[in-house]
Amino acid sequence: MAALTFELQKTNDNSKARAGVITTDHGQIETPIFMPVGTVGSVKAVTQQQLNTDIKAQIILGNTYHLYLRPGLEVLEAAGGLHKFNGWSKPILTDSGGYQVFSLAASRKITEEGVMFQSHIDGSRHMFSPERVMDIERTIGADIMMAFDECPPYPSDYKYAKNSMHLTHRWLDRCFTRFNSTEDKYGYTQNLFPIVQGGTYKDLRVESCQYIASKDAVGNAIGGLSVGEPMEMMYEFTQLCCEELPENKPRYLMGVGTPWNILNCIHLGVDMFDCVMPTRNGRNGMLFTTKGVINIRNKKWASDFSLLDDELDNNASNYYTKAYLRHLFVSDEILGLQLASIHNLSFYLWLVKQAREHILAGDFASWKDDILPVLQTRL
Template identity: 75%
Template sequence: MSALTFQLEKTDPLTKARTGTITTDHGEIKTPIFMPVGTVGSVKAVTQQQLHEEVKAQIILGNTYHLYLRPGLEILEAAGGLHQFNGWHKPILTDSGGYQVFSLAGTRKINEEGVTFQSHIDGSRHLFSPEKVMDIQRTIGGDIIMAFDECPPGGSEYKYAKNSMELTHRWLDRCFTQFNATQDKYGYTQNLFPIVQGGVHHDLRKASCEYIASKNATGNAIGGLSVGEPIDTMYEICALCCDHLPQDKPRYLMGVGTPWNILEAIGMGVDMFDCVMPTRNGRNAMLFTSKGIINIDNKKWEKDFSVIDDGIDCPMSNYYSKAYLRHLMKSKEYLGLTIASVHNLAFYLWLVGEARKQIEGGNFKSWKEEMVMRLQTRL
């Protein structure tokens, strides 16, 4: 058992993009990396075998809020943690539930102690405190567990963002106290990542980065972006955070985003990404491909018997035709949701893998500029 390590390997000469290897007790993660979101212990419509073989995922996410409510901690502990429960034996990251609580604005109450909220399942009331969230994540069993934070809405005014950031920092101290006072549960090391907050305000973000860096955690996350602020502001804040977070620790940009968002953020020095977009959009007939965006519902694909995407290395994308996938979606067949979700995830993993190759080859900047344009093209 050993704490997570990060080996920085190559930095692009013209941008701040970099490659590295994160090592956990459940295996290595080659960065930059995209992490499929498995909210309730499963990535929607995708099997663990498909995640391994088709998507080539190296790490997935579990959601603290949802797993705490269902199946519940008693079942997860009896199973031996989430890895044993869902059969995924590579690394897992668990979020803190902070973002879900943020999105439950109508039914939650925040104070110094924590957040009281109502379950979306049965209306029962629960308290998430920093201490409780550490204990819950210990029991779920993520290799990387996230600090409990408050995520202010995009464009929050200065006073709100400052108070929110200071609360997040006080909660972070309590997270570390509880984390350090408790044991790893299932025979492997768990690692706590703090989260930078501060809204869209440069001085707050800088202060938050410095506070987070002082904790000397094994990795750090940038939170509170892609929550309604303009895209240019998101890029500005992301770049600022990367400049003020430690070089020798992985940087995780939470909940972002589109393929072009990811490429731009890689250029700023981000190493880790997650987002529900590839699976959610896939289930709604939007495919991200190496040539651009496809709305598979459109009639133009009805007689297109070419494969979904021959530009990426994914057996499913290279096997099924656009016409067949359109037929499945129109017929509301579950297989259509699976093919679209697997394809989009495989595309995201292919994209970060290509970015890694381009950084290693010293060609990232020109490749990124071309890809950002191409990937936004509507086919």
């Protein structure tokens, strides 16, 4: 078994957008790519078969914090890892729990050793250290394991952002020490990505990128963005990080975002994305389509018998009408949540596939500029 590799296939003269192929022991991932979020081992309201056939996902996410609490490491290890447990045969990436540390601010304590937190399920107390997180991610069985980091809130003052970044770097050293001293589990290679932090301060971001790059990992992640900062600031710091991080390694922008966020960040040089937006917004009746954004609960769709989106090649979009989906939502039928989730994820995977094709064709920038106003239209 071999470590993750990245082949950079094409760049464009008038854009930093890249097309490439990531190869793992569970298969290849064509970039740029969007990764559906399966927090507790399941992409909400979507089966693994639908992820494969309708959505055409190439990789999904699991969350270390949530999987550690439920079903727990004993169950996952007995199953042979998350792939065997949930029946997903393609690559899996696990977040380290660092974002949950950020979001559980009221019930956790950060020290040099790690983070003591209370379970949101039963209030029990647990310690996540860099070493413990590496062991947990090994046991979950991720193809790509994220380093344990602290994600500072926005806004953070300079002193806090600097201290937080250095803590993340010290934790990263410990992650690599533990990772390098432990074996892959379940018979395939596991890979570790470090995470850039530094808040919204240019000198800190540059310093963090350089520190992360010095680790010569097989891929790198940009964290601490899309946490409340203005959109233009997110683009500014994404561009800065892409300029600093190695060109020959995949770049993963964590937790981003809307379809237009994704296209703009592909333009800046990002290869990998994840976000709960397509499923979360879908369950609330917001559909992203090739013609714009739909609130399917609106009365205007009650007698619209056109297909959800005839540009997409999946059963949810090509089989059901807007009127029927609206009926499901206003009737509180569970099927509505499922169809909206499948549709939105299919759209996101369609979008990054289109982006890839236009990068390979050499006209990504002009295509992006043409399609962005369409995608942002409220229908």
